[in-house]
Ligand SMILES: Nc1ncnc2c1ncn2[C@@H]1O[C@H](COP(=O)(O)OP(=O)(O)OP(=O)(O)O)[C@@H](O)[C@H]1O
């Protein structure tokens with residue numbers, strides 16, 4: 001499925017009348033079968049954009065279509081892995097993974113088999129009857145990945161899904177995800193902080209700038225065959241991206257410093273008023 | 277160990293009671309010995325008057341309590357989810373919650389007469405608002421993330437309520453049900469004391485009319501023990517089990 005985003009903007013109210021421009025004039029196209037990575041500093045609006053694509057948030061400006069159809073809400077054809085695992089604590093791991101299948105009215109036996117298959121894929125075959133609170137953060141995140149994959153969505157939206165995992169597990173899941181992508185040709189939109197992760201997985205990388213959240217630059221990495229970390233072709237792109245990002249992060253840090261001074265004087269003023 | 281401590285403590289209390297009785301500070305009619313209370317208790321169970329009273333009271337509270345759950349939980353969900361209802365009905369519920377349910381008795385008697393219905397009405401009113409309020413709070417505190425996750429998995433409409441909102445609010449609902457039960461129990465006793473025949477409250481009142489202090493105390497003990505038993509055996513366990521499973525405890 002092709003995702004077309006045109007001039008999308010989004011504001012958030014921040015304490016009272018203050019507004020934050022989370023997204024501004026975002027225009028991008030993700031082709032069917034693309035593995036798109038959204039990369040950028042913290043707070044630049046990556047999750048916001050992903051939520052809008054998922055149909056969980058509505059943009060204030062602009063349009064967003066999937067295969068030419070306007071998005072009107074969330075749906076199981078767009079699977080989502082949230083930044084926080086977002087498992088349902090009253091269901092077992094297996095029941096969590098089966099949830100979407102159950103909503104789709106799929107029979108018990110098929111649900112069981114599919115859930116088990118994906119839980120084994122994320123190496124949690126032994127924890128099917130555990131409850132989420134009995135799992136570590138990384139394990140929860142893997143359940144959430146299985147819960148999204150089991151629905152076999154046409155588009156897979158992933159918000160920093162591997163950020164909480166150890167290097168080994170992450171690397172195993174990178175391989176799994178690459179395999180799923182090459183086998184199924186799903187469109188994947190993947191949010192990450194991590195540049196080497198982005199170049200390892202993605203074939204189209206969008207680098208964001210923040211405040212307002214904009215697309216600063218996009219990179220294509222179109223070469224066939226399996227990729228591995230440290231590949232020289234990847235490293236070249238990685239360097240370019242790092243350069244763009246560094247400017248961006250420095251800009252944010254500078255702004256924080258400048259802005260930091262303002263609220264401080266404000267508090268001093270208001271507290272002195274109370275003092276008199 | 278805890279059980280042993282409790283047993284020793286209660287034995288001590290009964291001993292103290294016996295000593296006070298032996299010292300004959302008060303008229304034995306006004307202050308019966310533990311033994312005569314025990315005798316009344318055994319007698320009451322043997323001749324069937326206590327079991328019948330317990331049965332009548334339990335039936336009333338069960339009917340009233342179940343009705344208050346059936347009304348209270350949907351009411352709480354609606355008020356928790358529909359803004360208009362929250363702003364209107366919500367504030368009324370809060371106000372009514374502060375009114376002791378026995379204050380409804382005159383009204384109930386005018387409506388239903390001195391009948392079973394009046395007492396059950398009082399029981400319903402007693403439990404209803406705390407159940408509705410706890411449900412409302414639980415529903416309002418459902419993490420939005422659960423709803424978002426469920427909607428990306430294809431849950432819509434009623435399914436969202438049954439599969440997500442209700443279970444997410446369940447720990448709070450159970451707490452409200454526990455509170456509701458103890459209010460219902462109090463309301464029942466107040467109602468039975470004042471209104472109509474049979475039931476534990478009535479037997480208690482009869483003890484007063486006959487100036488049979490042993491009966492009064494025996495029935496008071498039964499009322500306290502029953503309340504405690506149900507709270508411990510049913511609600512405390514339920515609450516604990518759910519909190520553990522939900523990962524809250
Ligand atoms: N519900 C909200 N209410 C108010 N402001 C919000 C809300 N959600 C996001 N924002 C603001 O929008 C901006 C973008 O947030 P977003 O979560 O999209 O960032 P992000 O790029 O995903 O960051 P991170 O990498 O840290 O997850 C931030 O400045 C944030 O403060």
Ligand SMILES: [Mg+2]
Pocket residue numbers: 046047048083159
């Ligand atoms: Mg984010």
